[in-house]
Amino acid sequence: MSWRISKEGFDPSSIELDGSRFLIANGYMGYRGTLEEFGKNELVACTVAGVYDRYDDKWRELVNVPNGLFVKVNYNNTLLSPMTFQDCAHTYGLDLKDAYYFRNTKFFVDKEKWIKIKTKRFASSTDYHLLCLEYSITANFDCEIEIETGIDCDIWEINGPHFKGMSFQKLDGIYVTRLTTNEGKNFAVAETADHLDNFIDKEYLRLYARKSKVKLASDKEFKFYKYMCVTHSIEFENPFDEAIKRINEAKNLGFDYLFEKHRERWQERWSICDISIDGDEKAMLALRFSMYHLLSIAPYHSEKLSIPARGLSGQMYKGAIFWDTEIFMLPFFSYTLPDVARNIVMYRVHTLDGARRKAKEYGYGGAFYAWESQETGDDACSLFNVTDVITQRPIRTYFRDKQIHINGDVVYGFFTYYNATGDFSIFLEGAAEAVFECAKFYYSYAYYKPLKDRFEILDVTGPDEYHERVNNNAYTNRIAKFTFEKAIWLYDILKEKYPNILQEIDSKTCISQYIEKIKEAEQKIFLQKPNEEGIIEQFDGYLKLEDIEVEKLKDKMLHPYEYLGGGNGLATQTQVIKQADVVVLLNLFESEYEKAILKANWEYYNGRTEHGSTLSYSMYGLLAAKLGKLKDAYEYFLKTALIDLEGNYKQYVGNLYIGGTHPAANGGTWMAAVFGFGGIRVEGTKVEMDPHLPAHWKSLRFNLIIHGNLFEFEISNSKILIKSTRLKNSKNRSYRIVANKSEFIHEIGQLLEINLKGE
């Protein structure tokens, strides 16, 4: 049963978390795990990827559309809902394998009598405009119920209202709303109900519904189906017609057929992605849950989309794309669904102009990627991102203007994809240009210190957002150097192999005029070196800050949601950090440091990290696993994996609601398993392995696609089994596998067994 997540009973306080936890999505839209009878107050939302809107001077965010899956059932003038109906047995959850949401509620209307509602819904993975719902009602006695279903246009919006225009139309059993956002984008949301007759149309304020009376015979199941279709003008010239066409198509094909196709698609996905762990059902389920979410929200259909920090679980974080995607999620996709990974990295190519605008706005050269990126690449991040809970004043945060590591993260993302796939074409299609622009930006941002003959990067915010505007953040400086390195490497390759493309890029970027400067900066950029104790200082002066225990610091808090960073936050003048920072550096550039240094820094920073970001656990877990610190590694692995399952994370920063799903943690969970416990390190076609399995794991099995071929790994404490299969269109190349101090040349199709015991 490690494919099913379900909960029993009804607890109003978990509506918010369950809505995220049990999300269904298909990369085009997400539909929260709420009950069919729920409305705006229960945070029902259908959030559409890539369509953003700003109302007035509020934050620009993703748009939620009306809820076409709305259903209410009344018996005896009483709503059948666990929220209001006391005596009921309620089960609900997700089937991860087939990717659907289910609920099963039995209402005891009388001592012996009950009515049962059972539903199943999925976000179609074959026509991503579709949401489908099967609604079944059974009673153990003859009775009449009243069903009300339609489109609920009373939308939960954080910074709305986003629709300045909304009109309703009824066409042959189909309900359609046409909507226009404040920014002028058009939506159509169509809905129909199948197998439901004798209804009358009702129109309420912001609700279009039909009412049907249905007679139920004892113990005889009554079923009807709902289809909801969402289209918009970014994709279609006429979203209205498209929605009608597709909803009719869906109705004709029927729920079962659509579900079967959907299921098949997911089977394909799982056949590559699934990870199995012999000896740890809980971990396996958590891993599957993580991958379910990543697979749900991935941009299969467009390279102009990426994955927002809260996936498609709502409008939190403005639906914006952060460094989370490249650093935490992209590895999973690069090694399991390279086409999706390609879409994700190409999104940064398509948003390069926005990044250029941002660099210009701040007076820098090149391109400066958005800290919070939306569809154009312009930065959605505000300068005042948090509200002081004590004074109710906005706090100036330096995420937008100082978190310049985002450029290096984007470049790192290109090379994560390239390293996994060997697909150089992204660089010819714009990624090289983006790398050059990122390098130019860093060069224009950096300063030269003559007395020390070095370049420094001043006044930045690293991943640890509690310490803003610091100098020479270890991570930022290294990723800037990485950017310089890759710009130089690409320049040389293009010059030799693709001179015409280089010329074209040069006409836009003048990279030829910069390349010598970039080479100098690459040579002379200052990197924080380990001190006598082996500690890499997070930034200039960090080690001189007050060294206080995290819990002691937290004891000083005056309010549970108090922000520890900002201008005068409690952590700012201490060594307490929000999240992995040096530890990110060590994970990303692991091969450059000796084990003793990795270990010393893990231990030093581990004791000083609040983990105030859900990005933090996985980085600590990953490095701990690489280091064989299995107890810590497993603990952090579980913490990451269970973030959404258990919901023990910060829901608020200051006054800001930051709930929703955590795809970066999902990606981090996968990394901790594969790169951490699995100990896999890929460099092109060389695969190094140094696994460290938790003691109770008998074996760990997973697949990776490396340079176009499928590798199946089975790791136990005694041996590693590797089997490879040539995939369609891939090259039949040879790989080098390094493990247990030996190197093996591996040809596709071979089976390799490596004994881990003894040397």
Next chain:
Amino acid sequence: MSWRISKEGFDPSSIELDGSRFLIANGYMGYRGTLEEFGKNELVACTVAGVYDRYDDKWRELVNVPNGLFVKVNYNNTLLSPMTFQDCAHTYGLDLKDAYYFRNTKFFVDKEKWIKIKTKRFASSTDYHLLCLEYSITANFDCEIEIETGIDCDIWEINGPHFKGMSFQKLDGIYVTRLTTNEGKNFAVAETADHLDNFIDKEYLRLYARKSKVKLASDKEFKFYKYMCVTHSIEFENPFDEAIKRINEAKNLGFDYLFEKHRERWQERWSICDISIDGDEKAMLALRFSMYHLLSIAPYHSEKLSIPARGLSGQMYKGAIFWDTEIFMLPFFSYTLPDVARNIVMYRVHTLDGARRKAKEYGYGGAFYAWESQETGDDACSLFNVTDVITQRPIRTYFRDKQIHINGDVVYGFFTYYNATGDFSIFLEGAAEAVFECAKFYYSYAYYKPLKDRFEILDVTGPDEYHERVNNNAYTNRIAKFTFEKAIWLYDILKEKYPNILQEIDSKTCISQYIEKIKEAEQKIFLQKPNEEGIIEQFDGYLKLEDIEVEKLKDKMLHPYEYLGGGNGLATQTQVIKQADVVVLLNLFESEYEKAILKANWEYYNGRTEHGSTLSYSMYGLLAAKLGKLKDAYEYFLKTALIDLEGNYKQYVGNLYIGGTHPAANGGTWMAAVFGFGGIRVEGTKVEMDPHLPAHWKSLRFNLIIHGNLFEFEISNSKILIKSTRLKNSKNRSYRIVANKSEFIHEIGQLLEINLKGE
């Protein structure tokens, strides 16, 4: 009567302000303007210059010593004090000319009966270890009173207790306390009462006193005298013996003689310093009051002392020396008491090693002067200088580590003195070395920006402390360039004329290795240029901050003492500034800017300045006067002049008490009068004059000592009269006087009349 400041009546709420306002001092110690019967709760204090102490981990501050002038008079078992005795007529104040404090209180003990207490006290200007008090009592009826007088050792201390040891001794009518500070410095405070008999010694907790019963005959004055002597181990090997010796000497010489000598010394001072204004008694009195304070607290006797920000009025601001001294006070001394000015600038030479230690502490080259300087030059400034009144948490302030303009201010001070006196010897005695070290510091602090081929000074706090950690503060960059300029100039002179001295300095500073680098930085340092509207941006990005009116900003305050700066203060993200910043630049480098630029910036910044520092008004007033904006100039002049007289200034920043006298405002008042309205600009032996007198001023008369000779100026709207006198030991040189577009060669002894009407 414009030499006397007096108040009538008793208001307990003005005890604090009066204590500062009516201070007597002699550069060695200050004694607050409190009544003889007052104690610790009324903030009685005798604060000794240059002796600092730290208790536990509290702030290190100046030491207050026991009060040897303590006197209480009882009639009929009732204390005669306006604080407790309702029916009395009370007058008190200062005689500015003869520099003494007086009080005159008539107690109506019955309908027809009164007892009058009249006192007079001064801090001797001839033996600066002495405080002298004349205490007179008269009754209009026969009666017996009880006098209690001695040493009150219950000391008002802000960050004390500072005496770890205290012992008392009685020797032939003399009371002596020996005290040892926590840091091990020894004090002796001796006291005696003359003309007072029949007493019995009493010892209370922390009070050593004698009680005498005195029979008063109707209408017959009874007088006695008190002498108090303070000595310490920084000056004397045996402070105890010195105190005994001096107190006996004082008693022998007697009050009248000592007062006469004191008066003569002050007469000399006033003969040079006094300013008279025909047509404005109020302004004249305020000016005299300002000069009285400056003359009281000046370090006449030592070049190891300077003037603390709150003079000798208490332990506020830790008794530390700030940039206030060089930029606001030093001009007055340089042109009226050059010997005192020399002491003040030499203080910075004596504290150079402390500044070197600070530079090293922060990893910079050269010397980094203390933001809050005490006797060693080590920085007394804490990193958390203000407490948040809302959360009661310390606020990190970047005064100590980022207010690097202090170095340029110190260098500017050397040249203020040198410009006024022509005395190059300070440079040979250490000031050149200090200038080199300051220049080296700036060079090591600065960064080079290759793409712009310029040096920048990043991450500083300018005079406006509400905007911390800014880049390229206009004032800081210019004063750094000034430092480079002067280092180069001095290097060339020393090389040519004093090669041995240069060699000696070079052995300590390696300046020869730096000089070419400093020349390059001097050429390439970035200076903020006026924009299209003529506005000089205070720092990079300032003009993009929210442009809100000062009053509107203040409306948002949640607490009257709320600090507007710090990490998240209300002003930090707006254009509202604490105090003159660009306007300081314009005053100090006036000749480099066209009038239109001066005017545009005065107007722009005037509207955005909170004047949250008492340093602010005078800078605005000074520039306004130079620009002929007479209404504004006069308003700011009065505001500055009346700061201590009217006491309308901030008494608290956050929770921090910042009361006391304001010598920088006193100096600013003088500058506004002489440089502002008088329009004097001295460059060596060239004196430019462009006076702008307020309309109601018929004439303004003042004296300046310029390069050793005395100049008397009398300015009216129609003409300028200049008379010069050769002073002892001065050179008989010729001067150039420029006024009304004409230049005059002036020989010492001549009388020059310049007509201002017509051209």
